Amino acid sequence: MAYGVLVVEDQEMPRQLFEIFINSSEEFKHVGSVANAGLALSMCKNQQVDLILMDVMTELGHSGLEAAAEIKQVFPRIKIIIVTSMPEYTWLQRAREIGVESFWYKDGKKTAILDVMKRTMNGESIYPDSTPLIRIGNSTNHEFTERELEILRELTTGDSNTEIGERLCISASTVKYHVENLLSKTGFHTRTELASEARSLGIVIKEKKAFREGSKK
Numbered sequence: 001m002a003y004g005v006l007v008v009e010d011q012e013m014p015r016q017l018f019e020i021f022i023n024s025s026e027e028f029k030h031v032g033s034v035a036n037a038g039l040a041l042s043m044c045k046n047q048q049v050d051l052i053l054m055d056v057m058t059e060l061g062h063s064g065l066e067a068a069a070e071i072k073q074v075f076p077r078i079k080i081i082i083v084t085s086m087p088e089y090t091w092l093q094r095a096r097e098i099g100v101e102s103f104w105y106k107d108g109k110k111t112a113i114l115d116v117m118k119r120t121m122n123g124e125s126i127y128p129d130s131t132p133l134i135r136i137g138n139s140t141n142h143e144f145t146e147r148e149l150e151i152l153r154e155l156t157t158g159d160s161n162t163e164i165g166e167r168l169c170i171s172a173s174t175v176k177y178h179v180e181n182l183l184s185k186t187g188f189h190t191r192t193e194l195a196s197e198a199r200s201l202g203i204v205i206k207e208k209k210a211f212r213e214g215s216k217k
Helices: 012-023 037-046 064-074 091-098 110-121 146-155 161-168 172-186 191-201
Strands: 003-008 028-034 051-054 079-084 102-105
Touching: 003 012, 003 037, 012 028, 012 110, 028 037, 037 051, 037 064, 051 064, 051 110, 064 079, 064 091, 079 091, 079 110, 091 102, 102 110, 146 161, 146 172, 146 191, 161 172, 172 191
Parallel strands: 003 028, 003 051, 051 079, 079 102
Antiparallel strands: none
């Protein structure tokens, strides 16, 4: 019997590719696709889902990681593979903590994703060793400390050093120190340029608050 696969992906091209890959394999069958992670739990209740290909950033800003956590609580037997092109550094650890079986960075290769799917269904947990190496200005995301990445994520909100410091429980002067280091490493002249480029590249992503299925959107 083929395993039923649900695709949670808001971009049309990768969604269609996943569907084609699934339908080309005798081991899997496509049971549905949704663009909004908030609908994934309902699909699991109404379809025979054995495996989910789950994007992180989905329609209306709903988080695939949040959806994965909810699904694991209700349907622990369902295996989940996080599929993303974004190198946000916290997602690997969060996926492990949630209990997501595997994590795959999109590369468009049929053999790669089908291999991860087959190995996951056979009981393996497939995770990359690290996030993809992304160049930003004169530096790369792998050259930033964890605290610098944390500060960089908060910079994308446009808030002041004082506001960021209050959220992170550090002083405004400490925030300023890290911002200056980030600017020095990357060569950007302003924090706005730095934050904009980091968000555009997916190095850091400030997600919306957690949601619950059925809550007001």
